[in-house]
Amino acid sequence: MPSFLEFQTQLLNGFVLGLLYALIALGFMLILGVMEVINFSHGILFAWGAYFALTLRPIVGFWPALLISPIFVGFMGLILEFAVRRSYGKDPLFGLLLTFGSAMALEEVIRIIWSATGYSIAAPKFVAGPIVFGPIFYSKYRLFLAALAALLIVLTWLFLEKTPYGAVIKAGASDSEMVMALGIDLKKMRWFVFGLGSALAGIAGVIAAPLWSIKPTMGLEAIMPAFVVVVIGGVGSFWGAVIGGLMVGIVTGVSVMFMPRTSQIVMYILMAIIVLIRPRGLMGEKSILE
Amino acid sequence: MEIIKTESLTKRFGGLVAVNNVDLSIEENRLTSIIGPNGAGKTTLYNLLIGLMKPDSGQIYFQGKDITGYPPHRIVKEGIARSFQILNIFTELSLFENIRIAVQAERGHGLEMLSSTGSLDEVNGRTYEIIKNIGLEGRENIAAKNLSYGDRRILEIGIALASNPKLLLLDEPTSGLASRETGSMTDFIQGLARDLTVVVIEHDMNVVLSISDHIAVLHQGKVIAEGTPDQIRQNDEVQEAYLGGL
Amino acid sequence: MKKMVSAAIRHPLFWVFVFFLFLPYILPFVGGYTYLGVEVLIWAIFALGFNLVLGYTGLPSFGHGAFFGVGAFALANMQLRLIKGMWIPLLAGVVFAAFFGALVALFVAKKRGIYFALLTIAFSQMFWFISWGWDSVTGGEDGIAGIDRLPVGIPGLFSFDTSEILHFYYFVYFLFVVCAILIWIIVHSPFGRTLQAIRFNETRAKCIGYNTAFYKWMAFTLSAAFAGLAGGLYALARNAAFSDIMHWTQSGNVLLMVLLGGGLTSFFGPILGAAVFLVLRDLFSTLTEHWYLIYGLLIMFVIVFIPEGILSFFKKEEGKRGLLVFRK
Numbered sequence: 001m002p003s004f005l006e007f008q009t010q011l012l013n014g015f016v017l018g019l020l021y022a023l024i025a026l027g028f029m030l031i032l033g034v035m036e037v038i039n040f041s042h043g044i045l046f047a048w049g050a051y052f053a054l055t056l057r058p059i060v061g062f063w064p065a066l067l068i069s070p071i072f073v074g075f076m077g078l079i080l081e082f083a084v085r086r087s088y089g090k091d092p093l094f095g096l097l098l099t100f101g102s103a104m105a106l107e108e109v110i111r112i113i114w115s116a117t118g119y120s121i122a123a124p125k126f127v128a129g130p131i132v133f134g135p136i137f138y139s140k141y142r143l144f145l146a147a148l149a150a151l152l153i154v155l156t157w158l159f160l161e162k163t164p165y166g167a168v169i170k171a172g173a174s175d176s177e178m179v180m181a182l183g184i185d186l187k188k189m190r191w192f193v194f195g196l197g198s199a200l201a202g203i204a205g206v207i208a209a210p211l212w213s214i215k216p217t218m219g220l221e222a223i224m225p226a227f228v229v230v231v232i233g234g235v236g237s238f239w240g241a242v243i244g245g246l247m248v249g250i251v252t253g254v255s256v257m258f259m260p261r262t263s264q265i266v267m268y269i270l271m272a273i274i275v276l277i278r279p280r281g282l283m284g285e286k287s288i289l290e
Numbered sequence: 291m292e293i294i295k296t297e298s299l300t301k302r303f304g305g306l307v308a309v310n311n312v313d314l315s316i317e318e319n320r321l322t323s324i325i326g327p328n329g330a331g332k333t334t335l336y337n338l339l340i341g342l343m344k345p346d347s348g349q350i351y352f353q354g355k356d357i358t359g360y361p362p363h364r365i366v367k368e369g370i371a372r373s374f375q376i377l378n379i380f381t382e383l384s385l386f387e388n389i390r391i392a393v394q395a396e397r398g399h400g401l402e403m404l405s406s407t408g409s410l411d412e413v414n415g416r417t418y419e420i421i422k423n424i425g426l427e428g429r430e431n432i433a434a435k436n437l438s439y440g441d442r443r444i445l446e447i448g449i450a451l452a453s454n455p456k457l458l459l460l461d462e463p464t465s466g467l468a469s470r471e472t473g474s475m476t477d478f479i480q481g482l483a484r485d486l487t488v489v490v491i492e493h494d495m496n497v498v499l500s501i502s503d504h505i506a507v508l509h510q511g512k513v514i515a516e517g518t519p520d521q522i523r524q525n526d527e528v529q530e531a532y533l534g535g536l
Numbered sequence: 537m538k539k540m541v542s543a544a545i546r547h548p549l550f551w552v553f554v555f556f557l558f559l560p561y562i563l564p565f566v567g568g569y570t571y572l573g574v575e576v577l578i579w580a581i582f583a584l585g586f587n588l589v590l591g592y593t594g595l596p597s598f599g600h601g602a603f604f605g606v607g608a609f610a611l612a613n614m615q616l617r618l619i620k621g622m623w624i625p626l627l628a629g630v631v632f633a634a635f636f637g638a639l640v641a642l643f644v645a646k647k648r649g650i651y652f653a654l655l656t657i658a659f660s661q662m663f664w665f666i667s668w669g670w671d672s673v674t675g676g677e678d679g680i681a682g683i684d685r686l687p688v689g690i691p692g693l694f695s696f697d698t699s700e701i702l703h704f705y706y707f708v709y710f711l712f713v714v715c716a717i718l719i720w721i722i723v724h725s726p727f728g729r730t731l732q733a734i735r736f737n738e739t740r741a742k743c744i745g746y747n748t749a750f751y752k753w754m755a756f757t758l759s760a761a762f763a764g765l766a767g768g769l770y771a772l773a774r775n776a777a778f779s780d781i782m783h784w785t786q787s788g789n790v791l792l793m794v795l796l797g798g799g800l801t802s803f804f805g806p807i808l809g810a811a812v813f814l815v816l817r818d819l820f821s822t823l824t825e826h827w828y829l830i831y832g833l834l835i836m837f838v839i840v841f842i843p844e845g846i847l848s849f850f851k852k853e854e855g856k857r858g859l860l861v862f863r864k
Binding site for chain 3: 340342361362363366367371372374378379380381382383387390391392394395396399400401402403404405406407410449450452453
Binding site for chain 3: 032036038083086087090091092093094096097098100101102103104105106107108109111112224227228230231235261262264265268269271272275276279
């Protein structure tokens with residue numbers, strides 16, 4: 001029976017993980033919501049973010065790497081979009097398979113460049129080591145990660161809600177005809193959204209890197225929860241992704257304590273339950289996506 | 291004799307009340323038209339009657355039986371069928387298959403996995419019959435998407451007919467038709483009304499006034515008037531709500 | 537009798553069967569080998585069954601690899617723990633896969649499109665994690681080895697030793713013929729027509745009297761059964777069952793095969809797709825160790841340039857789509 005202290009720590013871990021999952025799911029959701037594409041490559045782009053950071057950090061330091069990596073990953077997304085755009089408006093399986101193919105190719109390129117061995121990267125010195133609140137030791141980096149993830153989530157929200165470009169994106173998601181009628185270049189907007197979503201994946205990869213070991217298959221560990229989060233939260237819902245991410249993270253964290261062997265599948269059980277009770281997810285609306 | 295009636299039927303979409311406490315009763319063997327401005331709730335009403343949407347409150351009775359909340363496939367079995375305003379046919383299938391698949395459902399063969407479709411003589415026979423009755427014989431093997439618009443509009447109704455309904459709900463059947471075709475569509479609908487109860491949502495007031503036995507006017511989700519064509523023509527409220535039709 | 541024979545010869549399936557009957561003798565001359573033929577047949581069974589859901593009902597399932605895996609592990613456990621043999625373990629594969637297919641279908645039958653795809657991905661991942669962790673049933677990381685290909689036959693009359701690869705090929709061939717005929721019948725039955733109606737306009741299908749959720753459930757369960765049979769055969773072919781069978785790449789493989797071959801518009805697409813895919817796999821994996829890169833690019837190429845698949849190039853007029861036009 002874990003002690004209360006252990007419980008608190010794991011709960012906190014789960015919360016931190018949840019914020020990371022929410023961030024990952026958000027980028028995924030943007031592309032899903034605006035272009036109705038299930039971007040299987042989202043996970044591998046996350047991995048590329050981590051690998052870029054791995055390579056860049058020794059050269060330029062932590063903060064520059066944090067800013068540059070997502071830009072690179074965003075560019076990769078922009079290039080990928082040229083292929084993915086062929087699948088817009090078609091049966092979802094086309095976009096799904098296409099991005100599945102690109103995910104495989106991109107993963108293999110990682111193996112070619114960096115080999116299949118895992119790397120680890122240390123937390124930057126200013127947030128390395130534990131922080132002490134009374135009897136609790138907690139990882140400084142985890143708190144830093146949580147703060148960064150929360151910040152990025154808030155920034156994304158501000159962008160979508162408070163800027164005109166964000167408004168256009170939200171409109172484009174629900175009414176592309178109107179957007180075109182307003183003279184906005186739908187093609188360019190979608191291109192940008194794909195780049196933005198990819199950049200979000202990339203930055204998530206950078207901040208997750210010191211926590212998770214860097215290996216070619218790390219993308220899977222990012223994208224699988226994203227699917228679950230989106231189903232739980234409701235396709236197309238911003239806060240659904242956030243709440244869904246937190247729920248998945250916390251539930252996983254808690255189960256590590258009580259039933260470690262089930263920790264990986266607990267999120268699916270949660271998903272199954274929610275699908276039964278609320279078929280469109282916690283905050284999903286009836287959409288064309290059903 | 292009323293064939294279908296609604297009691298306090300209500301449907302909301304977020305803040306918008308599309309169908310607002312509607313008590314409507316349709317008499318059998320009459321041709322009733324439902325008219326009203328855009329957004330009045332007519333199509334939503336149909337969606338509720340056919341079970342595609344569930345009401346937030348209220349009841350629907352068909353031939354005395356409470357069918358509220360029944361899913362579409364059960365409602366069809368009770369004897370109600372509808373056509374759609376925006377063509378909702380099986381565009382990739384042939385004309386023949388469009389009708390045949392509906393007849394197959396009506397005859398109850400849907401779950402047969404090990405027999406050949408070609409051997410369903412009764413279904414095939416009835417399909418040919420319906421195609422003849424709707425005037426589209428000779429075009430059986432054409433893919434529905436390659437038919438003329440007018441033929442597709444007829445097919446749209448034909449599919450509903452294949453379900454052998456007692457009550458047929460038509461949604462803007464003349465939508466998009468040239469005036470020449472409208473005439474034959476109107477004759478067609480009047481022909482149908484001889485054998486079954488027909489309800490028509492229609493925008494073309496000439497059509498409405500000429501074919502209807504009874505008219506119900508919807509506005510903002512409520513029935514604001516009902517009566518014969520003459521009564522409706524003289525109704526002030528209707529004139530106000532529905533400018534430029536009468 | 538003569539009429540039946542001439543009708544059979546005109547049926548395209550007949551020629552497919554003839555082709556595969558003689559394939560083992562052709563293969564060595566084109567640089568192939570019998571095991572490749574076995575794989576093609578196994579995946580063809582998987583893909584044909586899967587196409588019931590994808591091509592005929594129009595549901596983008598990205599999780600059928602799970603049922604393939606269940607079939608393999610059910611066979612393994614049955615053979616090694618309960619009843620040795622071929623038929624009963626294969627039956628176990630079919631039954632267990634169908635059972636889990638039916639279970640998952642309960643969750644997804646009322647959905648379609650993106651939501652459907654997301655759920656099938658998630659469920660198949662769940663199966664994968666379970667199989668990875670459930671050591672006692674799946675052998676976890678190590679998998680289950682020591683699956684034997686035992687003799688089949690009628691006791692007292694004859695016995696056919698399937699441990700030799702050529703004999704196993706014909707065992708699989710027999711099952712392939714049975715499955716192909718069965719699926720052909722299903723697809724051309726009233727039920728099969730209903731599936732297509734659901735694919736092309738589910739709302740209208742509901743409004744003419746079909747309980748579409750039930751039909752989708754049924755199609756999904758059936759396809760899982762075929763996947764389970766294929767999985768069992770696959771375990772027999774490799775003499776082992778590993779968790780990699782359930783990996784989502786297998787779901788992607790079967791999807792790609794169906795698409796590549798033209799399963800969206802032709803009954804035979806899955807068969808062709810399985811053959812082409814496996815041949816390309818062999819070709820490219822001998823050329824480079826980075827086969828996955830080629831594979832990924834290949835998938836992208838297919839989706840961008842030949843999304844309707846190879847057989848779509850052979851469909852001339854609209855009306856000739858055998859699936860869609862009924863001729864008396």
